[in-house]
Amino acid sequence: MAITADATGATSGRHVSPVIERSGDGHHRPALAALTIGALGVVFGDIGTSPLYAFREALAQSAADGIDPSEILGVLSLALWTLILVVSVKYVTFLMRADNQGEGGVLALAALARRALGIRSRIALVLGATGASLFYGDAILTPALSVLSAMEGLRTIPGAAAMFDEGTIRLCTIAILIALFLIQSRGTAQVSRLFGPVCILWFLAIGGLGLSHIADEPSIFRVIWPDYGIAFLATHGVTGLFVLGAVFLTVTGAEALTADMGHFGKLPIRLGWFLLAFPALTLNYLGQGAFALAALERARVDGTAFTNQDWFFLMAPESLRAPLVILAGMATVIAAQAVITGAFSLTQQAIQLGFLPRLRIRQTSAAFQGQIYLPAINWLLLAGVLILVVQFKTSSAMAAAYGIAVTGTMVVTTCLAYLVVRHRWNWSRGLALAAILPFLALDLIFFGANILRVIEGGWVPLLVGAGVGLVIYTWVRGRGIVAAFERRQSIPLADLAAALAKRPPERVPGTAVFLTANVAAAPGALLHNLKHNKVLHARNLIATVRTADRPVVPPAERVREERLDDNFSTVTLTYGFMESPDVPQDLGIETRALGLDPMKTSFFIGRNTLKPEAEKGMPPWQDRLFMFLQRNAADPTEFLRIPPGKVLELGEQVTV
Template structure:
């Protein structure tokens, strides 16, 4: 039980770290990946082409604009998702895990003492993700419900208000079931999404047959010509075109659940072909509609091309299927928010929050009540405030492009410092991706007034919380260090003049095992006793997702009275101190067994006092105190039975 956590755990992650799983497992993982990873990007055809085309519709739409928008959409899919994420960024994983915080942890490990940049980028990416997390459920479900207006018999019944009401009911139901877990219903995600991709691909093929020449937009010259001739309008279109790749971040964020091979197989074999066929079909359908309008002398208007592609008799079934697909996409984002929050808590970005396991079989199935209700509140505000998916679409791109810029910057740090590439090679690999991300980010920034301020506001609020929490904890930690006494000195003093001893084991939790915990000092000062056995315990978070059980505990014996125990967890794991507490502590030739029934846990809990002249500004002091008060009880977070905990502390000025 004296093993330390080392990089040898990096290669013990099975299929997730790139090793190919067996064929039956590969098929199951691929189906699961299609149901979870591609839910968001798979529902983009509901609104992406329509919104991109509407940006150039101010002075009418001609065939070259349809071809240009379509070409930009296809090449965005190819460059951003296929080349950047599937081919390149999926190689930059942290023990199989991806996503912005996993990359930040990997970059921090590579940079060592210079890791502040990776820390800042990780916090920025996490902050922007929450903006994405409230927009995705609102936009996707609302756009599916708007398909009801394309049914002539229902158009007069389902006005804008009723569609919003249906959307709100579905979203409330979705968030209400989160506490029950999604292990059972998630088994349907894969088959439903596979059916979805076959249906949208089939609709695309059906309309491509009406206008086979639409395939010429695969030549990038149409998109380049459109941008060259449309000036600022072209940038607005480019910002809307980016809606075709919303959800691309999930390809790396969910690597730990499925592995990169199943995700790549799902993308190339089904998802990419289905998306390309559907966008081509929408373009062909729009061209045919434009030709018919011109022939009849009518005005051509931008419409809900996705649903209108389907025959009227099939449209109700398509709306139901779209509703299920968008709920799955929303579920994937909600689950991602839970997972990201757990990582942020473990990495010290956020205060402890209550985390509940909703599945006995899968550790990743978690539920965070506070995040769930905050997301629901944000989603409902968006639906009520923006009213339509078109109004909401302007807010979507900024959150996604901002996260992508952060991810690309972190990827450079990994490529340069983890993979050991020279600066010229690393820049040559990353700069084209960064330039592409910045172009899209700049195009979306133009839409700040239309709604892009929403994710920026959410990101800024989360960023402020992260900054306040990290800085406040730093102040408290500095105070504790100033008051600290080296544990070795205290142990030597107590050996010479031992206090009264009481039977049992005392476990003192502290951030620094080299110093005597404040709770220990207070116990000696006020109770004037020392337990028969005393463990100075520290909980640490590794910069890897999972730490194998054999590397969990590191024990060092100081003398007959004291031992230090360091429990190390991955940033995807939930601590469980009673379970992982070592039962045997070696002392020379004898073993001292720990009896859980005779073990007490001592936790330091300081009282915070705001002061304008010291530390943070007064308003930030109060925010930090609010976060501290509302943080989950450490006994709950560490799975310690409440009846075995004593809390001791003092007043700290922040």
């Protein structure tokens, strides 16, 4: 089922092909190795930097009345089993099977569910919009928390604690983040080649760091049995739920495993996880737990108080802490870059699917069409990130806000997975529930645990998600009102063609391309042209741009032309939600594929003026919001790649 774009047929900037080939399953070894290295740099950047703060923050939740060995073991067991169940089982083993022609992510899954449900697809769209809204809350938290936690490692360098107080660390963090967002407009094609090697070095470093401290408490491997985590939750009541919410920090970034499937393929991501990322994370968390147990025993022997510390950096020998901080800074910048790029891609998909107004999209690489830059999203993210750093001041304060958006997105993803399993894979209801309910229960437990921390900062991503959700709802509803008005004002194209055949108007040479959302109805621009200019071109194409519920549409299926009579033909241009239209190229104007002469072709676009009315439509405040979005949407001709000198805009007032 196609999803129609707005009344002008506009969507976004140019065909987007994946940065790297889609499927890693059939590649030769060199290509598979390259894809795996690339996946390590992009897919695992976020989850790979979680050891910087996850174990420390989880242990801090149980430190109010002191920490004993059973609590360290319980927290560690919960962390490892969260990695196993959420990432290895749910995402890598199960959800990566639910792909949309190789593409993953919440909107790709929503499109797949929509195709399976057909006319009952509103629930899929609502879930997709909810997941997309929550993602933006995560998108401002990841750069802020990851880079700030890396910079806090400066205090662990011998003799540097006095030099790097909280204010200085925040300034360093802000400087790095501003620099990161400033370079987005120049593209990251060249720098991104370093992402994979840097992340490989990072995973080897954190794995080796953890391995070097496992000898502090060799029995630490006993936490692999889930008994310790279960016993901790059973004996700690509400505190156990707070700890569980903090433990979830170990798997932030897991959504990237499915979201980036289209860039790397399933096999490279699975190999990267099981061969390097998962072993390195496991060793590091085991090492932090062993190191904490050894520190607890020393404090008991010395008769001193045991305090929760920055275990990750303190594990490193003093002579290596400065290089480790530098490496951590590079790894967190890569994690932040992956989230920023993900925000750009998700926004483009949301525009294509009609969730958001058109935004300016720029290609940043001539070689890789998947590398795009959205100025509006870039600066909004930067503003949000800087506000968080200034407001929360430390990574510990910010960590409380981190889990809610991620767990909310995971709940949405699991619900969409049920729709796909039940209606796309045609599993029985009982089998689908048996497969999905354990994952949904796990997600809801983590979501409930994180909801407890709303007051501490969890309201931030919820507020951001609610704001984005309001924008999506207003845009979709407003477009529906405008479309309903246009349907009421329109007449069937066949009726108009028949009337013009009987009483032909003045004819002018050339071809007119009228862009519309509905090729069965006469476009408003055509009616206004006949009414005011009283002429009809020698050839008239009624064209529409549609977004399919699949990521890519083959070129052979791009254009469908149907001849109505000697005066009119309809043309449907269909794109995948990962692609962007180039109407002149796909109409073959330069190649004259449809017999169009570029010097004698004009494009007509309907551009209506919005007028609010309190008695009908939306509330006045929502009218103003919709009108603001409409006014600030990017020019449709830029999205459609139509030369400005070839466009005429005609329209009328529409009451919303």
